[in-house]
Amino acid sequence: MTWGESMLWVVGPYVTIMVFVGGLIWRYRYDRFGWTTRSSELYESPLLRVASPLFHYALLVVIVWHVIGLLIPMRWTDAIGVSDEAYHVNALVWGGLAGLGTLVGLALLIYRRRTHGPVFLATTANDKTMYAVLAAAIVSGVVTTAAGFVPSEANYRTTVAPWFRGVLMLQPDAAAMGHASGLYKVHTLIGMALVVLFPFSRLVHALSAPLGYLFRPYIVYRRRAR
Amino acid sequence: MRIMGQIAMVMNLDKCIGCHTCSVTCKQTWTNRPGVEYVWWQNVETRPGQGYPRRYEDQDRWRGGWTLTRKGKLQLRSGGRLHKLLSIFTEPVMPSIQDYYEPWTYDYENLTNAPLSDDVPVAPPRSLISDEPTKIHWSANWDDDLAGDPAPDPVLAKVSEQVRLAFEEAFMFYLPRICEHCLNPSCVASCPSGALYKREEDGIVLVDQDRCRGWRMCVTGCPYKKVYFNHKTGKAEKCTFCFPRVEVGLPTVCSETCVGRLRYLGVLLYDADRVSEAASVADERDLYEAQLDVFVDPEDPAAETAGLPSDWLEAARSSPVYDLIKKYRIALPLHPEYRTLPMVWYVPPLSPVVDALAGTGHDGEDAVNLFAAIEALRIPVGYLAELFTAGDPAPVTAALRRLAAMRSYMRAVNLGEQPVLPDTGLSEEELRDMYRLLALARYEERYVIPTAYGNPPGVVEEAGCSLDYDAGPGMLSPFGEASGRPVPVSIENFHSLKDRQTGDEVTHDRINLLNWDGRGTPAGLFPPKRRRA
Ligand code: SF4
Numbered sequence: 001m002t003w004g005e006s007m008l009w010v011v012g013p014y015v016t017i018m019v020f021v022g023g024l025i026w027r028y029r030y031d032r033f034g035w036t037t038r039s040s041e042l043y044e045s046p047l048l049r050v051a052s053p054l055f056h057y058a059l060l061v062v063i064v065w066h067v068i069g070l071l072i073p074m075r076w077t078d079a080i081g082v083s084d085e086a087y088h089v090n091a092l093v094w095g096g097l098a099g100l101g102t103l104v105g106l107a108l109l110i111y112r113r114r115t116h117g118p119v120f121l122a123t124t125a126n127d128k129t130m131y132a133v134l135a136a137a138i139v140s141g142v143v144t145t146a147a148g149f150v151p152s153e154a155n156y157r158t159t160v161a162p163w164f165r166g167v168l169m170l171q172p173d174a175a176a177m178g179h180a181s182g183l184y185k186v187h188t189l190i191g192m193a194l195v196v197l198f199p200f201s202r203l204v205h206a207l208s209a210p211l212g213y214l215f216r217p218y219i220v221y222r223r224r225a226r
Numbered sequence: 227m228r229i230m231g232q233i234a235m236v237m238n239l240d241k242c243i244g245c246h247t248c249s250v251t252c253k254q255t256w257t258n259r260p261g262v263e264y265v266w267w268q269n270v271e272t273r274p275g276q277g278y279p280r281r282y283e284d285q286d287r288w289r290g291g292w293t294l295t296r297k298g299k300l301q302l303r304s305g306g307r308l309h310k311l312l313s314i315f316t317e318p319v320m321p322s323i324q325d326y327y328e329p330w331t332y333d334y335e336n337l338t339n340a341p342l343s344d345d346v347p348v349a350p351p352r353s354l355i356s357d358e359p360t361k362i363h364w365s366a367n368w369d370d371d372l373a374g375d376p377a378p379d380p381v382l383a384k385v386s387e388q389v390r391l392a393f394e395e396a397f398m399f400y401l402p403r404i405c406e407h408c409l410n411p412s413c414v415a416s417c418p419s420g421a422l423y424k425r426e427e428d429g430i431v432l433v434d435q436d437r438c439r440g441w442r443m444c445v446t447g448c449p450y451k452k453v454y455f456n457h458k459t460g461k462a463e464k465c466t467f468c469f470p471r472v473e474v475g476l477p478t479v480c481s482e483t484c485v486g487r488l489r490y491l492g493v494l495l496y497d498a499d500r501v502s503e504a505a506s507v508a509d510e511r512d513l514y515e516a517q518l519d520v521f522v523d524p525e526d527p528a529a530e531t532a533g534l535p536s537d538w539l540e541a542a543r544s545s546p547v548y549d550l551i552k553k554y555r556i557a558l559p560l561h562p563e564y565r566t567l568p569m570v571w572y573v574p575p576l577s578p579v580v581d582a583l584a585g586t587g588h589d590g591e592d593a594v595n596l597f598a599a600i601e602a603l604r605i606p607v608g609y610l611a612e613l614f615t616a617g618d619p620a621p622v623t624a625a626l627r628r629l630a631a632m633r634s635y636m637r638a639v640n641l642g643e644q645p646v647l648p649d650t651g652l653s654e655e656e657l658r659d660m661y662r663l664l665a666l667a668r669y670e671e672r673y674v675i676p677t678a679y680g681n682p683p684g685v686v687e688e689a690g691c692s693l694d695y696d697a698g699p700g701m702l703s704p705f706g707e708a709s710g711r712p713v714p715v716s717i718e719n720f721h722s723l724k725d726r727q728t729g730d731e732v733t734h735d736r737i738n739l740l741n742w743d744g745r746g747t748p749a750g751l752f753p754p755k756r757r758r759a
């Protein structure tokens with residue numbers, strides 16, 4: 001592993017995290033008004049009605065699998081008696097299905113955006129960049145998952161995951177990441193790019209998931225702002 | 227008992243001439259911006275008719291307002307909280323732009339650039355949504371004055387066939403609508419982000435633009451379809467009851483400019499603790515009475531001790547709205563069956579009855595004739611009852627009888643005859659007061675608005691703004707035009723108007739004549755002057 005590459009796996013993630021957190025704080029302070037889903041449903045609904053839930057729900061499953069895959073060490077699953085094969089089959093099938101779901105959903109969404117004049121008119125350069133990176137992340141993810149059918153490729157639990165946990169515990173293990181295959185490295189890099197973009201794109205709406213709705217009274221009263 | 231005050235509105239439908247002045251002035255003031263071209267916070271519909279957006283009253287389709295669960299608890303018609311969160315990724319029952327109408331402008335450049343031909347060139351319409359040439363086939367008041375084909379009217383669908391047939395020939399009136407600023411607003415209850423709220427001081431329902439995340443559930447939630455989605459900013463917008471004006475004691479723009487002088491503004495006190503109880507009475511037809519019970523008599527000693535500012539109490543005591551709603555009982559709520567407890571009420575129109583009488587050669591001002599006609603002409607009453615009392619004809623008949631009594635009584639007075647007092651539960655003095663309020667309708671008696679908490683009366687200032695604001699809204703922002711701090715609407719309108727009238731790019735081939743104030747010659751109105759050689 002070259003010096004440059006180990007810098008990438010050590011400095012890269014922290015720069016990403018800093019941009020992510022700093023960007024979010026900045027955006028929240030400067031641009032709360034622009035913090036929205038920017039929905040285009042008013043223009044076109046039938047396609048969106050299918051594509052959007054498909055994409056979002058599949059994405060939620062994908063996120064759950066990323067959390068499981070990256071945060072849970074192999075030792076733990078071993079300890080509760082989940083065999084390696086069982087784990088991988090599950091990850092492949094469910095992760096793969098969810099990945100395909102996001103891919104199809106995203107394809108439909110992009111198709112809709114391209115072909116419906118008003119929706120396309122409302123698409124900014126920012127959106128286009130975001131869509132490109134998002135699509136790249138999902139495609140590379142699906143390819144990587146598919147490649148996981150080859151046993152030698154299914155090793156992220158000993159490479160990417162330890163590196164990721166190391167980053168979170170402030171002991172980044174660049175060597176572990178260095179052993180990962182090229183596919184994983186590419187997917188990780190694109191993922192980092194997506195995280196960097198996150199605060200500056202419409203993706204921020206994900207952080208507004210309104211869970212408080214379940215607990216607040218129906219009618220909100222407020223005093224007049226002075 | 228928790229007494230709160232609200233500025234409420236009553237409209238006297240007998241006087242509405244359907245001129246749309248209110249709608250246009252409202253649009254000029256508030257929704258004259260990109261992203262809300264299709265939006266009319268105030269609109270006037272011809273009844274019977276489809277309304278705007280088309281057939282919005284058909285709640286089986288649009289799922290607005292509240293219903294009762296089997297246990298008798300209030301629930302949003304569009305579903306429980308969990309259900310709503312789970313379906314957050316689309317808002318399936320939100321009206322599409324086609325249900326409102328596709329806004330357009332005209333390609334005026336063609337008038338001057340068209341090649342020489344035998345035909346007069348026209349300015350072809352162009353969609354403001356897709357920017358493409360378009361065909362105009364629907365708008366916010368497309369069926370204005372038609373009232374001919376009752377089939378698409380969801381309210382008429384509820385009255386009997388016979389009524390419907392007679393209707394086509396007999397009856398038409400105008401219904402101006404704004405947001406109802408409901409006591410139990412289902413738009414507020416629908417918003418998962420908690421961005422919509424009802425102001426404690428004056429009951430105005432507003433959208434916090436900084437908190438709205440564009441989930442669009444309020445659009446579905448409002449049964450009157452009076453929350454709109456700004457497709458440029460991605461945020462919900464709705465009638466603000468002109469709060470910058472009301473706060474300093476001025477009437478809303480629609481009221482101030484109303485040609486018929488038919489709008490009344492005043493304070494209503496209500497018991498906030500009893501709102502949900504009233505909204506959940508079992509029988510829809512009891513909702514009108516239940517809401518009347520929520521209103522607190524301003525002379526009630528409890529009102530005195532409720533901690534309201536003294537000018538509010540005073541205003542409540544001389545509130546024209548309270549008189550029309552509770553004292554004379556001639557104003558009725560619009561669609562109480564939606565269970566939102568609306569706060570813009572209507573005096574039902576008597577004129578169709580008078581017209582019908584006069585048309586058959588009878589004396590349309592005579593109390594006996596009028597009373598008989600109100601009973602016999604089940605047509606208007608049946609229809610009005612579906613609009614105002616969830617189908618119960620009794621309150622409508624009572625209100626019309628009082629109006630009729632006032633009419634014939636005052637005619638006798640004016641002709642110097644001995645007036646007979648018809649039995650409608652109102653005294654002679656009350657009839658005269660009612661006449662004063664409805665017929666003379668003096669400005670100071672129509673609008674009794676206390677200023678909000680320490681504001682100087684009559685000085686309009688939108689919160690946190692001054693006119694030295696930079697260009698339009700976040701034009702240069704990295705996140706597109708809708709980012710940055712929200713610009714106060716009046717400022718945004720001011721600038722877009724100025725830009726459109728003086729700027730090069732925007733107006734050079736298209737000019738919106740609605741925005742032209744008649745002064746100067748905005749670029750694009752006339753072809754550029756050619757210099758003589
Ligand atoms: S009428 Fe106004 S206050 Fe009532 S639900 Fe609709 S938007 Fe909300």
Ligand code: SF4
Nearest residue numbers: 242245246248484486
């Ligand atoms: S301005 Fe007054 S009279 Fe004219 S349409 Fe509006 S409410 Fe009716």
